[in-house]
Amino acid sequence: MSTLTAPSPVTAPRHTPAHIQGLSLVNLAARQRMLSQRMILQTVLAAQGDAERLAAAQRSLAMFSESQQHLQNTGAQLEPAGARKIRDTYEGPQGVGPVVQAFMGLMQTALRQIESGSARMADTLAELVAHTDRILEALNTATTAFDEVARARGDAMMKELTGIVGDIQNVAKEAKVVSFNAQVVAARAGTHGREFAVVANVLSDITGEIDALTRKAAVLADRSRAT
Structure with a gap:
């Protein structure tokens, strides 16, 4: 029969044993x-x-x-x-x-x-x-x-996530302002501003999507803090 040796000092393992993988x-x-x-x-x-x-x-x-x-x-x-x-x-x-x-x-x-x-x-x-x-x-x-x-x-991760969500929301708000101003300028330009108006509308749609996503992220962050 094989015998066991005395405990060896802790050293960095070369790989993670299968019985450890996946466990926190x-x-x-x-x-x-x-x-x-x-x-x-x-x-x-x-x-x-x-x-x-x-x-x-x-x-x-x-x-x-x-x-x-x-x-x-x-x-x-x-x-x-x-x-x-x-x-x-x-x-x-x-x-x-x-x-x-x-x-x-x-x-x-x-x-x-x-x-x-x-x-x-x-x-x-x-x-x-x-x-x-x-x-x-x-x-x-x-x-x-x-x-x-x-x-x-x-x-710490939730605090960082909350900060990132806040930053994204601020960017989305600024983008909305830019989109609105671009639409105003396009309207004043009449026929010459049609292409510019298309770009402004696309920007408005994108900022709307960003705003919806950040709201979802904020809800998830609040839910994670409550658990």
Whole structure:
């Protein structure tokens, strides 16, 4: 049987694993909580001689480790405020990083001992089970941090979108004024202003469409802020 190695330092992954693709950081962090409890249960069953559960626990640990690496690496790629939030969550004075690393180390030790039939297996397993509340609390803290970062990013994007909509509406208003003035000039020019009148009418239609679109965008922005 293969054995597991000790946790390696977090490094930038060369690719995003399939089980991570499509998941938001918040959902991925929340999934770590479920995965941690699944691993503990699988390991307890594996200690009773269930080889199938042992293999499942090894797969779960590999998935947990990859997800954890991805979370911390991705956190460093956020905007400065978000990156600082995630860094402090894992590496600050009250950071949860050491708790998560200790949990993964215990998992690996327990699985190696189960594979080898070590006499120390029972003690390691008891320590792992006792770690349940600590790892759950740590992963809850991490999930909350990612949720706060996501909310802050969403608020910033909505503020920017609202500003863009406002700018477009101002341009549309100015275009309406230009269109109206062009129509007045075309009317005064009589037959000589017919072609100019066509252009003015087209401009009027375009500004009308822009105005309708910006109203829709404003409604969507307000709806997103309310959710």
